[in-house]
Amino acid sequence: MAEQDWGSEQYVLEHFGGFYSTGAQHVEAPTEIKQREFGFLSFGGRTMFRHIGFEDTEELRRYLRNYSPAHSYFSAAYYQEPRAPMAEKGWIGADLVFDIDADHFDLPCQKTHDRWTCKTCGEAGKGHPPERCPGCGKATFAEENWLCESCLDAAKYEAQKLLDMLIQDFGFQPSELSVNFSGNRGYHVHVRSPLAKDLDQLARREVVDYILGIGIEAEYQGLTSRQVGGGSMLGRGGWRGRTIRALYDFVGKSTPEEIKALKLGRNTTRDLIEEKDEILSSLMNQHPSRIVRYIDKKSMEKLLDAAVDEQASAIDTVVTTDLRRLIRLPNTLHGKTGWLTQNVPIEDLPDYDPLTMAVAFNEGTEKVYIKRAPEINLQGEVYGPFEEETRELPLAVAMFLLCRKSARVVR
Numbered sequence: 112m113a114e115q116d117w118g119s120e121q122y123v124l125e126h127f128g129g130f131y132s133t134g135a136q137h138v139e140a141p142t143e144i145k146q147r148e149f150g151f152l153s154f155g156g157r158t159m160f161r162h163i164g165f166e167d168t169e170e171l172r173r174y175l176r177n178y179s180p181a182h183s184y185f186s187a188a189y190y191q192e193p194r195a196p197m198a199e200k201g202w203i204g205a206d207l208v209f210d211i212d213a214d215h216f217d218l219p220c221q222k223t224h225d226r227w228t229c230k231t232c233g234e235a236g237k238g239h240p241p242e243r244c245p246g247c248g249k250a251t252f253a254e255e256n257w258l259c260e261s262c263l264d265a266a267k268y269e270a271q272k273l274l275d276m277l278i279q280d281f282g283f284q285p286s287e288l289s290v291n292f293s294g295n296r297g298y299h300v301h302v303r304s305p306l307a308k309d310l311d312q313l314a315r316r317e318v319v320d321y322i323l324g325i326g327i328e329a330e331y332q333g334l335t336s337r338q339v340g341g342g343s344m345l346g347r348g349g350w351r352g353r354t355i356r357a358l359y360d361f362v363g364k365s366t367p368e369e370i371k372a373l374k375l376g377r378n379t380t381r382d383l384i385e386e387k388d389e390i391l392s393s394l395m396n397q398h399p400s401r402i403v404r405y406i407d408k409k410s411m412e413k414l415l416d417a418a419v420d421e422q423a424s425a426i427d428t429v430v431t432t433d434l435r436r437l438i439r440l441p442n443t444l445h446g447k448t449g450w451l452t453q454n455v456p457i458e459d460l461p462d463y464d465p466l467t468m469a470v471a472f473n474e475g476t477e478k479v480y481i482k483r484a485p486e487i488n489l490q491g492e493v494y495g496p497f498e499e500e501t502r503e504l505p506l507a508v509a510m511f512l513l514c515r516k517s518a519r520v521v522r
């Protein structure tokens with residue numbers, strides 16, 4: 112069977128059409144719909160239809176019913192003329208948006224479900240592709256990226272850390288924030304606030320640096336031999352307290368082996384292991400300068416980097432600093448999974464499970480031939496792994512494999 116049959120595009124398109132015939136009613140317009148630009152990717156098409164504008168929600172829903180796009184987006188920005196070419200749109204402002212995508216993480220589970228193949232020599236391996244192919248030294252790879260509960264949990268954890276910073280450190284109200292499951296491997300966080308709207312690219316870059324914990328230096332966090340002020344900083348706001356809590360957590364939970372793996376100075380390594388309780392008690396009760404005697408300057412930098420990394424939120428820098436970014440529209444389908452992009456109320460996030468909640472095609476079964484797919488847990492049931500086999504599967508699972516172009520419908 113020819114390569115272009117993978118994914119049975121016509122079949123998927125018809126099912127997206129079936130979904131939108133009733134599902135479009137549940138798509139809500141973003142705030143200020145008349146000032147937003149919309150963009151859509153059709154099935155099979157390589158081009159994005161953008162510079163589209165709608166007068167009201169009904170017009171947007173009609174578009175979805177008529178075209179059943181594979182991917183649907185709207186602008187974080189507000190424009191005077193959203194339909195005009197980019198240079199003439201008249202940028203008014205933009206929501207502050209954050210993208211968290213497990214694809215950019217380094218996770219153990221990726222070694223079990225992701226693979227790469229060298230396009231030049233055919234060498235293949237598990238996980239993220241190497242910088243250069245060990246077989247031929249070239250650097251162009253075909254990647255098969257999947258997902259599992261672990262990646263989705265990791266992405267959710269990063270989103271929770273981000274929300275905590277936006278509320279605790281930036282002072283945004285929970286009502287100004289919205290969290291969306293992306294429909295694939297991550298989460299989007301939108302800040303809709305008059306304070307955020309006007310921020311230029313440079314200001315957004317600073318927000319990004321803050322969230323990523325870039326430029327945190329020991330000296331300015333009280334971690335210096337100079338005693339300034341007294342008392343613990345564990346409970347302080349902003350990165351001050353966050354840094355000390357990061358250190359406390361990091362030192363507290365690291366095993367001697369993990370401490371040794373950091374390759375810190377010899378005395379520091381010994382003290383972190385032997386004086387651990389004393390160090391933790393100092394961080395808890397006293398000024399951070401108290402622990403400087405256990406940790407040499409270079410080791411402190413390394414330790415702080417590792418600790419801050421765990422407290423920072425792994426957001427995608429590019430998305431937040433792009434003032435004209437298009438972001439997925441909630442309650443629309445994601446063409447690479449057949450799942451919904453979905454708004455998640457902040458209070459529901461801890462218990463939110465996209466693998467049951469975001470599944471769109473809940474009824475019926477379909478017979479598919481599967482090229483290859485790792486195990487996937489959907490709606491509480493585990494399916495696969497599959498390799499060159501024909502199976503009758505619940506429609507949600509079949510659609511997922513078709514959307515990833517790893518299967519085709521068997522008739």
Ligand SMILES: [Zn+2]
Binds near residue numbers: 244245
């Ligand atoms: Zn190669």
Ligand SMILES: [Zn+2]
Binds near residue numbers: 218259260263
């Ligand atoms: Zn995973």
